[in-house]
Amino acid sequence: MPMQPLPSTHPWDDDDGFHEECGVFGVWNATDxxxxxxxxxxxxxxxxxEASGIVTLAxxxxxxxxxxAHRGLGLVGDIFGDAKVMAGLKGRSAVGHNRYATTGETALxxxxxxxxxxxxxxxxxAHNGNxxxxxxLKRALVRRGCLFQSTTDSEVFVHLIxxxxxxxxxDRLIDAxxxxxxxxxxxxxxxxxxxxxxxxxGVRPLVLGRLGAPEGGAYVLASETCALxxxxxxxxxxxEPGEIVLIDNDGLRSIKPFGRGQSRFCIFEYIYFxxxxxxxxxxxxxxxxKRIGSELARESHVEADVVVPVPDSGVPxxxxxxxxxxxxxxLGIIRNHYVxxxxxxxxxxxxxxxxxxxxxxxxxxxxxxxxxxxxDSIVRGTTSKKIVEMVRQAGAxxxxxxxxxxxxxxSCFYGIDTPEREKLLAAxxxxxxxxxxxxxxxxxxxxxxxxxxxxxxxxxxASNPGYCDACFTGDYAIPLTDLEGHPERVPALLAAxxx
Ligand code: AMP
Numbered sequence: 001m002p003m004q005p006l007p008s009t010h011p012w013d014d015d016d017g018f019h020e021e022c023g024v025f026g027v028w029n030a031t032d033x034x035x036x037x038x039x040x041x042x043x044x045x046x047x048x049x050e051a052s053g054i055v056t057l058a059x060x061x062x063x064x065x066x067x068x069a070h071r072g073l074g075l076v077g078d079i080f081g082d083a084k085v086m087a088g089l090k091g092r093s094a095v096g097h098n099r100y101a102t103t104g105e106t107a108l109x110x111x112x113x114x115x116x117x118x119x120x121x122x123x124x125x126a127h128n129g130n131x132x133x134x135x136x137l138k139r140a141l142v143r144r145g146c147l148f149q150s151t152t153d154s155e156v157f158v159h160l161i162x163x164x165x166x167x168x169x170x171d172r173l174i175d176a177x178x179x180x181x182x183x184x185x186x187x188x189x190x191x192x193x194x195x196x197x198x199x200x201x202g203v204r205p206l207v208l209g210r211l212g213a214p215e216g217g218a219y220v221l222a223s224e225t226c227a228l229x230x231x232x233x234x235x236x237x238x239x240e241p242g243e244i245v246l247i248d249n250d251g252l253r254s255i256k257p258f259g260r261g262q263s264r265f266c267i268f269e270y271i272y273f274x275x276x277x278x279x280x281x282x283x284x285x286x287x288x289x290k291r292i293g294s295e296l297a298r299e300s301h302v303e304a305d306v307v308v309p310v311p312d313s314g315v316p317x318x319x320x321x322x323x324x325x326x327x328x329x330x331l332g333i334i335r336n337h338y339v340x341x342x343x344x345x346x347x348x349x350x351x352x353x354x355x356x357x358x359x360x361x362x363x364x365x366x367x368x369x370x371x372x373x374x375x376d377s378i379v380r381g382t383t384s385k386k387i388v389e390m391v392r393q394a395g396a397x398x399x400x401x402x403x404x405x406x407x408x409x410x411s412c413f414y415g416i417d418t419p420e421r422e423k424l425l426a427a428x429x430x431x432x433x434x435x436x437x438x439x440x441x442x443x444x445x446x447x448x449x450x451x452x453x454x455x456x457x458x459x460x461x462a463s464n465p466g467y468c469d470a471c472f473t474g475d476y477a478i479p480l481t482d483l484e485g486h487p488e489r490v491p492a493l494l495a496a497x498x499x
Pocket of ligand 1 (some may be wrong): 272310313375376377378379380381382383384416417418
């Protein structure tokens with residue numbers, strides 16, 4: 001059989017996305033499991049807007065146990081807003097997934113949860129994160145005769161489970177997890193249990209909650225606490241890095257097959273990705289963003305008349321900035337909520353158009369004023385450039401850009417979508433040049449230590465940062481095995497930074 005073409009190592013390449021930022025949700029033994037899952041996925045819509053899927057399990061533990069599935073392209077409300085679809089998703093347990101992939105083929109075959117029938121029965125798997133040795137594993141699996149149905153890295157889990165020689169499903173899953181490298185928060189459902197697992201460094205989030213009456217304590221797993229809130233579940237705790245939780249009719253069991261390591265939770269979840277009303281690793285995202293804004297104001301003060309957030313992602317940081325600086329906060333830019341995130345548009349041309357469609361200047365708040373604009377990050381610089389131009393056109397006297405993250409100098413390989421290094425503005429220009437490129441009178445980013453201070457630490461401890469901050473430092477804590485097979489990319493991606 002011919003080798004399948006190797007998947008792209010980056011979504012900004014032409015090949016179908018091998019990178020996905022996603023949302024996952026699962027529930028065990030509750031009435032209306034599918035409806036709860038659809039609600040949870042709706043609350044996690046910001047983690048992926050391309051596609052969604054739900055797999056339910058009916059009559060668990062009986063001879064007539066049956067999995068039902070529905071997957072579709074688009075938003076959760078569009079896919080699961082249909083009564084007939086929901087009526088087909090029978091069962092008291094369910095797992096769901098929102099997919100975010102940025103370029104290439106938008107194919108139903110890539111929409112999760114993935115499902116496969118094994119000797120032990122059916123298994124549905126929903127994965128958030130990105131595996132860094134998936135290409136190597138896939139190559140080996142294809143050689144062994146595994147037939148891949150999709151181009152998502154998550155399918156590697158399914159085949160590793162299938163070929164494992166262990167007898168029961170949990171041991172097979174552990175066997176699979178021990179072979180993969182990368183970031184994963186996953187939820188699996190089989191006839192017997194709902195399983196949650198986080199990679200040993202806990203890069204991507206996963207939380208555990210419990211439904212109250214009338215469900216009598218049914219457990220829920222979700223990417224973020226905002227998905228627990230929407231279904232009325234009480235937050236219990238984060239699933240720990242390297243932990244596997246097994247939820248069945250006897251309750252909850254925890255397995256830690258990897259021992260204890262350093263945790264490296266993704267710091268970008270705090271900066272941009274998580275919803276502001278979520279509590280991540282015990283810390284409210286909204287409050288953290290405000291604290292980052294205050295730190296930023298202390299570090300990079302400038303005389304101005306008004307602090308204006310780039311909505312929505314810059315809002316909490318701008319509030320923190322304005323309070324700390326004692327400068328009025330105004331909504332000087334209004335966002336049109338009926339346009340998707342600019343980042344998702346695949347071509348530069350459409351991306352430019354997207355920014356214009358998405359943001360408008362609120363002229364009376366800007367005209368004749370010295371404006372501090374606050375956004376969470378500069379990636380390619382497209383958004384900042386357009387916004388600065390728009391604010392100038394609206395009559396601003398000065399435009400000062402403040403960014404609530406350090407310069408994004410490195411691509412993420414663990415599940416946050418970022419372009420290749422060549423396209424990252426901060427990888428190729430110093431701050432002064434960047435200011436000139438985006439057309440701002442001044443530009444400042446929060447320092448690395450300032451960001452850690454906002455997270456309650458004294459600064460960044462290089463020997464144990466506690467977070468994955470590779471996008472700002474190039475400190476990749478998990479091996480980038482698949483990149484090693486692409487020597488043409490390694491110098492550009494890593495070596496240039498002395499790694
Ligand atoms: P850019 O226009 O390429 O500089 O992108 C920066 C803008 O995209 C900022 O306003 C961010 O809020 C947003 N952004 C940053 N990272 C991501 C991401 N991984 N996915 C979607 N949007 C992002």
